[in-house]
Amino acid sequence: MSAAPALADAALQVDNLRVCYAGLPAVDDVSLRVEPGQVAALIGETSSGKSSLALGVARLLPSSAVVTGRVTIAGADLAELPGREARRRRAGLVGYIAQDAMAALNPVLPVGRQIGELFRMHRGMSRADASRQAVRELARVRIDRPERVAGAYPHQLSGGMRQRVMIAMAMALSPPLLIADEPTTALDVSTQAEILHLVGELQAETGSGILWITHDMGVVAELADWIAVMYAGRIVEQGPADEVFDHPAHPYTEALLRTRRDLRTGRPGALLYQIEGSPPALSADRRGCAFAPRCPRRSEICDERPPDLTAVRPGGSPEAALPEAQVPTAPWLAACHHPEVSP
Amino acid sequence: MARTLIRRVAFGVIAVLGVAVLAFLLEFVVPGDPARAIAPRAQSAAVLENIRIQLHLNRPLIVQFLDYFGELFRGNLGTSYVQRQSVTSLIGPRLLTTGWLALAGVIAEVIIGGTLGILSTLYPRLRAAVAAVNLTFLALPQFVVGLVLLLIFGFRLHMAPVTGGAGPAEIVLPALTLGLVGAPWYSQIVADQMADSLSSAYVRTAVAKGLPDRYILWRHVLRNVLSPAITMIGMDLGAYLSGVVTVEVVFGWPGIGLLAVNSLQNLDRPVVMGTVIVGAIAVVLFNLIADVLRMYVDPRTREEPA
Numbered sequence: 001m002s003a004a005p006a007l008a009d010a011a012l013q014v015d016n017l018r019v020c021y022a023g024l025p026a027v028d029d030v031s032l033r034v035e036p037g038q039v040a041a042l043i044g045e046t047s048s049g050k051s052s053l054a055l056g057v058a059r060l061l062p063s064s065a066v067v068t069g070r071v072t073i074a075g076a077d078l079a080e081l082p083g084r085e086a087r088r089r090r091a092g093l094v095g096y097i098a099q100d101a102m103a104a105l106n107p108v109l110p111v112g113r114q115i116g117e118l119f120r121m122h123r124g125m126s127r128a129d130a131s132r133q134a135v136r137e138l139a140r141v142r143i144d145r146p147e148r149v150a151g152a153y154p155h156q157l158s159g160g161m162r163q164r165v166m167i168a169m170a171m172a173l174s175p176p177l178l179i180a181d182e183p184t185t186a187l188d189v190s191t192q193a194e195i196l197h198l199v200g201e202l203q204a205e206t207g208s209g210i211l212w213i214t215h216d217m218g219v220v221a222e223l224a225d226w227i228a229v230m231y232a233g234r235i236v237e238q239g240p241a242d243e244v245f246d247h248p249a250h251p252y253t254e255a256l257l258r259t260r261r262d263l264r265t266g267r268p269g270a271l272l273y274q275i276e277g278s279p280p281a282l283s284a285d286r287r288g289c290a291f292a293p294r295c296p297r298r299s300e301i302c303d304e305r306p307p308d309l310t311a312v313r314p315g316g317s318p319e320a321a322l323p324e325a326q327v328p329t330a331p332w333l334a335a336c337h338h339p340e341v342s343p
Numbered sequence: 344m345a346r347t348l349i350r351r352v353a354f355g356v357i358a359v360l361g362v363a364v365l366a367f368l369l370e371f372v373v374p375g376d377p378a379r380a381i382a383p384r385a386q387s388a389a390v391l392e393n394i395r396i397q398l399h400l401n402r403p404l405i406v407q408f409l410d411y412f413g414e415l416f417r418g419n420l421g422t423s424y425v426q427r428q429s430v431t432s433l434i435g436p437r438l439l440t441t442g443w444l445a446l447a448g449v450i451a452e453v454i455i456g457g458t459l460g461i462l463s464t465l466y467p468r469l470r471a472a473v474a475a476v477n478l479t480f481l482a483l484p485q486f487v488v489g490l491v492l493l494l495i496f497g498f499r500l501h502m503a504p505v506t507g508g509a510g511p512a513e514i515v516l517p518a519l520t521l522g523l524v525g526a527p528w529y530s531q532i533v534a535d536q537m538a539d540s541l542s543s544a545y546v547r548t549a550v551a552k553g554l555p556d557r558y559i560l561w562r563h564v565l566r567n568v569l570s571p572a573i574t575m576i577g578m579d580l581g582a583y584l585s586g587v588v589t590v591e592v593v594f595g596w597p598g599i600g601l602l603a604v605n606s607l608q609n610l611d612r613p614v615v616m617g618t619v620i621v622g623a624i625a626v627v628l629f630n631l632i633a634d635v636l637r638m639y640v641d642p643r644t645r646e647e648p649a
Contacts, residue, residue: 060551091553103544108566108641117562118552153642169552 009075011177011209017069019056024282026052028233034209041220044230050213074176095170097180101162105154112150141168160191178210232290239332249312249334297338309333355627362623380610421613430617441598445583451522456529464537477527489520489593507595517594536568570641577633585622
């Protein structure tokens with residue numbers, strides 16, 4: 001998963017995205033970039049706005065959601081196209097891998113047909129050609145005896161197989177961007193590992209950018225090139241995966257990672273670290289930092305005004321000199337009045 | 344799948360037999376003397392007794408019961424007391440007549456109900472109007488709807504015959520009556536299933552795949568509405584075939600329902616029994632057919648229950 005040429009279009013470029021339900025922001029002023037061939041992990045607790053962001057990017061939100069801001073996928077802005085055209089283009093631009101493949105596949109159609117549809121609609125293939133192509137797509141996600149699986153209905157497949165089918169479907173038209181909405185959450189651990197491995201291999205073949213939504217830090221450690229941490233609808237920290245993973249600047253990121261570290265090293269019976277309190281409810285006007293009520297570094301300023309996303313450097317202060325090689329190519333940002341970068 | 348079917352058929356046979364036994368016993372609980380019904384003006388007790396002997400009505404109940412079911416297993420439904428004609432030959436043509444009406448009625452309710460359901464789902468503005476129509480026809484009894492149709496289209500507009508009969512012109516109003524009264528159920532089922540389907544993750548997947556709206560509606564949404572609709576159609580066909588009594592009476596449609604009513608009035612027990620048994624078979628058969636069709640359209644129902 002190599003870095004992309006600097007001038008190429010990003011797989012995904014999100015600028016100042018807001019998603020509001022009934023006037024309340026679920027996603028608040030989010031900017032994010034995913035390079036081709038890169039996996040950006042979007043992490044955060046349930047209801048932090050991760051899925052709204054993902055669905056907003058793919059323009060799959062219900063019409064009751066108000067979306068503002070700019071989203072370009074491989075240089076194309078779907079919002080600039082008329083509705084029908086946008087919907088047609090989208091399938092070639094972004095593949096969406098849902099969390100629950102059982103629910104996301106139509107129960108009364110054979111899975112091969114559901115993949116073949118894409119080729120009939122978007123490539124003008126005949127029914128026979130489309131079904132042959134569907135079998136090839138199933139083989140591509142390393143499914144044994146793809147001819148047989150193509151004729152199976154979703155309920156006849158195992159959870160891992162269904163998720164492979166979902167992945168085959170999302171990648172069928174080779175979109176430059178994949179959105180994976182916690183695709184391994186419902187799977188057992190060994191199947192999870194297989195799916196992660198598969199996605200890594202496929203990405204190496206296609207060079208798609210991936211926005212991977214998860215709250216599983218193991219997945220992040222395994223796959224991510226870039227980490228974006230969401231809290232209460234905002235990105236509170238984002239940066240290169242190595243940097244953020246080893247030296248989280250935001251107290252929330254640190255807490256999230258600590259839950260993971262405790263799981264890995266914790267002796268049986270040891271108390272796991274948990275973040276006190278729960279995320280705030282959606283609110284239209286919020287003074288101060290959303291994380292402040294749960295934050296160990298809270299001070300007066302935290303209650304007075306929300307922190308801006310600012311550049312972070314290892315060593316704690318922006319002035320700290322770094323050897324040239326260690327300066328991150330993309331900015332590493334955190335939204336905190338008291339960023340502390342552990343060495 | 345085969346085992347499921349065999350079990351269903353076995354249950355069906357048991358159900359039909361149960362209905363037959365109950366019907367047989369009921370006839371003897373209901374007061375009335377068939378002999379007097381056959382010869383209402385007979386003065387002497389000897390004449391009546393003679394009739395009873397001829398019809399074996401003088402024998403003990405258990406003997407009559409065994410006689411009847413013995414013949415039934417040979418496929419013989421007996422002879423009408425009144426018409427001196429075998430019950431089978433009486434019911435046969437009327438079953439066909441009722442069959443046409445049942446079929447036309449079900450087609451009408453599927454078209455009317457399905458359209459209402461789809462419209463109210465796709466166009467939220469129509470929802471209140473559709474709900475009002477549904478409620479109206481749910482509340483109106485069949486004979487009222489039938490009489491109103493007859494009044495408007497038959498007597499006022501002279502667009503439909505009012506004399507009774509079983510031709511293609513005569514079928515329109517009774518079928519429409521069945522359709523209007525049955526439509527609310529289909530409308531509701533279609534609307535509920537569509538709403539479920541439209542908000543489902545698989546429809547979101549289909550939208551994400553950039554499939555055209557109309558294709559999603561037909562291939563992904565309505566395919567999932569089919570299964571419960573087929574169950575309803577099977578139930579309705581069976582029920583209507585066993586006699587749409589009120590509609591047949593209102594429109595003078597010479598079907599099984601009319602035959603059953605007349606036979607009940609005449610205490611023509613073999614014919615009543617015949618209509619009950621044929622009706623029970625129709626109900627069982629069409630529910631079975633519906634189950635098989637459902638297995639075809641919904642693969643999840645194909646698996647053997649654990």
